[in-house]
Amino acid sequence: MAIDVVVLVSIGRHPVSGRARRADADARAVELALGIAGAHVQLVHAGDPDEPALRDYLGMGANAVTVLRMGPEADPVSVLSAHLSSTKPQIVLAGTRAEGGEDSGLVPYLVAQALNTPLVPGIVSLSLVGERAEMLQGLPRGRRRSLVSPVPLVATVPVMAPAPRMSAFGLARRGTIAVKDADAAADAARTAWTEGPARRRPKRIKVMKAASAADRVRAVTEMAAGKGKVLQNVPPEEAAKAIFDYLVTEGIIQAKP
Amino acid sequence: MSEERIRRDPRAEREARRGRAPQAEDIPTPVAAEASPSGRVRRDPRAERAARTSRAAEPATAAQPAAAPESESGRVRRDPRAERASRTGRAAPAAPQPAAPAPAPSGRVRRDPRADRTAQRQAGVARAETASPVKTIADPKFLILAVPDLEDARLSSHDKDVIGAARGLADAGGGAVVVLAFTGPEGVKDGLDEAGADRALRFADVSFAGYAPERRAAAVLAAIQALNPRHILFPDTGVVGGDVGRRVAVSLGDRVASNVQRVAPDRITRRGRGGRADFALAPPRVLLIAAEAADPVIDERYEARDLPAPRIEALSHVEDRGLAATDPATVPMAEADFIVSAGNGVRDWDAFHRVAAALGASEGGSRPVCDAGHLPRHRQVGASGTLVEPRCYVALGIAGAPQHLQGISKVERVVAVNADAHCDMVKRADLAVVGDVQALMPALERIAKERRHGN
Numbered sequence: 073m074a075i076d077v078v079v080l081v082s083i084g085r086h087p088v089s090g091r092a093r094r095a096d097a098d099a100r101a102v103e104l105a106l107g108i109a110g111a112h113v114q115l116v117h118a119g120d121p122d123e124p125a126l127r128d129y130l131g132m133g134a135n136a137v138t139v140l141r142m143g144p145e146a147d148p149v150s151v152l153s154a155h156l157s158s159t160k161p162q163i164v165l166a167g168t169r170a171e172g173g174e175d176s177g178l179v180p181y182l183v184a185q186a187l188n189t190p191l192v193p194g195i196v197s198l199s200l201v202g203e204r205a206e207m208l209q210g211l212p213r214g215r216r217r218s219l220v221s222p223v224p225l226v227a228t229v230p231v232m233a234p235a236p237r238m239s240a241f242g243l244a245r246r247g248t249i250a251v252k253d254a255d256a257a258a259d260a261a262r263t264a265w266t267e268g269p270a271r272r273r274p275k276r277i278k279v280m281k282a283a284s285a286a287d288r289v290r291a292v293t294e295m296a297a298g299k300g301k302v303l304q305n306v307p308p309e310e311a312a313k314a315i316f317d318y319l320v321t322e323g324i325i326q327a328k329p
Numbered sequence: 330m331s332e333e334r335i336r337r338d339p340r341a342e343r344e345a346r347r348g349r350a351p352q353a354e355d356i357p358t359p360v361a362a363e364a365s366p367s368g369r370v371r372r373d374p375r376a377e378r379a380a381r382t383s384r385a386a387e388p389a390t391a392a393q394p395a396a397a398p399e400s401e402s403g404r405v406r407r408d409p410r411a412e413r414a415s416r417t418g419r420a421a422p423a424a425p426q427p428a429a430p431a432p433a434p435s436g437r438v439r440r441d442p443r444a445d446r447t448a449q450r451q452a453g454v455a456r457a458e459t460a461s462p463v464k465t466i467a468d469p470k471f472l473i474l475a476v477p478d479l480e481d482a483r484l485s486s487h488d489k490d491v492i493g494a495a496r497g498l499a500d501a502g503g504g505a506v507v508v509l510a511f512t513g514p515e516g517v518k519d520g521l522d523e524a525g526a527d528r529a530l531r532f533a534d535v536s537f538a539g540y541a542p543e544r545r546a547a548a549v550l551a552a553i554q555a556l557n558p559r560h561i562l563f564p565d566t567g568v569v570g571g572d573v574g575r576r577v578a579v580s581l582g583d584r585v586a587s588n589v590q591r592v593a594p595d596r597i598t599r600r601g602r603g604g605r606a607d608f609a610l611a612p613p614r615v616l617l618i619a620a621e622a623a624d625p626v627i628d629e630r631y632e633a634r635d636l637p638a639p640r641i642e643a644l645s646h647v648e649d650r651g652l653a654a655t656d657p658a659t660v661p662m663a664e665a666d667f668i669v670s671a672g673n674g675v676r677d678w679d680a681f682h683r684v685a686a687a688l689g690a691s692e693g694g695s696r697p698v699c700d701a702g703h704l705p706r707h708r709q710v711g712a713s714g715t716l717v718e719p720r721c722y723v724a725l726g727i728a729g730a731p732q733h734l735q736g737i738s739k740v741e742r743v744v745a746v747n748a749d750a751h752c753d754m755v756k757r758a759d760l761a762v763v764g765d766v767q768a769l770m771p772a773l774e775r776i777a778k779e780r781r782h783g784n
Contacts, residue, residue: 192647300743311764
């Protein structure tokens with residue numbers, strides 16, 4: 073029995089040119105879904121069915137995308153929840169956050185709440201063993217945590233996940249877009265917000281409390297010398313032992329007892 | 330010409346013309362002036378001038394209580410500096426002072442900038458030893474809850490930024506900061522008091538460690554129920570703070586503000602549209618703070634009084650099977666946890682690869698090494714390579730060009746091995762060995778194999 077996997081896809085924006093494209097994290101979620109053995113992958117998008125960038129997902133190998141037609145700034149949560157409640161997929165995947173709107177990353181959480189399923193954040197791989205999903209969660213510093221969860225579940229895929237495959241032109245042309253009309257309520261709370269271009273902030277170099285400008289300049293430019301321990305005229309064996317002991321006491325590596 | 334003719338006094342004549350009689354003080358007293366044999370009184374122009382100027386100087390001397398020394402001629406000497414000081418209301422610069430600064434005649438204590446500077450220089454060491462006084466907020470008007478990630482039971486710089494943002498919100502209206510810490514059984518390694526916590530709510534139970542977002546969210550919700558904080562702040566990180574924060578917001582039925590770039594009590598700025606737009610809005614209850622959105626608390630201590638932690642009943646459907654083994658060679662440089670890096674001092678490349686493998690570290694290199702083709706380009710550390718932030722960076726034979734040091738500016742612990750005792754990398758290092766890298770690498774490999782792998 074094939075397991076139904078639904079990937080929620082959105083329209084992203086290229087960070088430099090601002091052109092519409094497949095969203096980076098969503099494309100990685102599609103890549104992850106296509107790699108699950110024994111899965112039947114469906115794509116669901118809430119928005120404009122005539123958006124050309126939508127075909128980038130079809131070009132990755134998915135046969136069809138279901139579009140729930142709604143306005144550009146409408147709230148997709150109720151529409152997606154209603155659709156998924158009726159189709160009841162076992163696994164719902166989504167990128168951690170969108171890249172064209174509010175980008176709050178809250179949609180998967182609200183969908184999981186509506187479907188009453190557990191949510192697993194930040195997974196970089198998923199495989200099915202019977203009715204259970206074995207996942208690797210991506211942690212900072214290159215670490216991975218192994219998790220096992222029963223289906224149904226909702227999971228989010230970060231940009232840390234493996235890179236998506238390229239979109240093939242022929243597949244993108246042949247794929248079908250099924251449109252369902254949905255009435256999404258406009259997002260009322262957003263009207264009170266003011267929007268402006270993102271202001272770049274200076275990168276923080278050093279946190280310090282300086283009395284004067286001269287102190288600040290000195291703190292940034294001067295090399296703080298003489299705070300570390302220096303071993304001179306030590307034989308290599310002893311020096312290596314000192315380095316190894318330092319790494320063990322700082323908890324960087326573990327020595328066998 | 331007769332002897333009896335009266336000598337003209339041009340000044341007196343001038344005054345008389347102006348209708349002013351020559352006054353007694355104007356004309357020198359004849360005490361000192363001796364009568365000349367002709368009987369006429371001889372004038373002493375110098376004495377006249379002195380008498381006139383001494384009168385003019387009188388108001389200035391009156392302003393100065395200290396008696397100015399009188400000159401031999403009897404006139405009071407002017408002190409232009411003191412006059413200027415009394416006019417501007419500032420104490421005149423001090424004359425060389427004895428050890429204790431005596432109050433100036435104006436009553437203000439005089440500063441000695443040079444002595445201040447030397448004292449500051451000496452205090453650099455002393456300040457670290459003497460703890461700053463604890464700031465206490467006994468009766469806060471409201472509470473701000475901050476939930477740091479505490480990865481490895483340490484406050485990351487992002488965690489400190491979040492507590493700093495909470496501090497800013499609290500201080501703006503007389504509130505207090507409550508830090509909710511999932512400490513693990515061994516407690517937090519950094520002090521919550523120095524991070525800026527007025528109250529601390531510690532969950533030390535081991536069930537909060539590892540993968541436990543449901544339990545953590547339940548704990549935060551219980552704390553919200555008990556304390557009713559005005560805002561709840563999380564670091565906007567992928568799988569800890571950002572995840573728990575969104576779960577809490579969904580449970581509260583509240584809208585979350587993620588990727589918050591700037592925090593003020595009435596208005597926050599959050600980033601959206603793929604990082605190309607800023608939205609300004611009134612702050613919702615749950616705020617997910619971006620890194621460097623606020624400055625951390627430094628050189629201050631707060632109370633960090635412990636609050637009773639409630640009991641949490643929540644179970645997870647997701648089973649945590651612990652950390653999976655990862656190959657350090659496949660980890661991207663920017664994510665690497667532990668890097669052993671080679672510079673121009675390394676000539677035996679086989680030994681270098683063996684020592685990195687024995688220590689279980691990712692390999693890195695300086696620009697010249699990658700230019701020469703000893704390591705692939707994606708292994709380059711520095712301004713034109715990757716900016717790395719591992720927990721520990723071992724620099725073998727790297728002198729430390731400024732561009733390379735930029736690349737490791739965020740690294741906490743640096744170990745350096747270099748033949749030159751005066752190079753910048755040795756100055757930067759927490760542990761430095763001055764000596765031959767070639768001889769040290771096999772020794773380090775041998776010890777690592779013996780004590781890590783037992784062979």
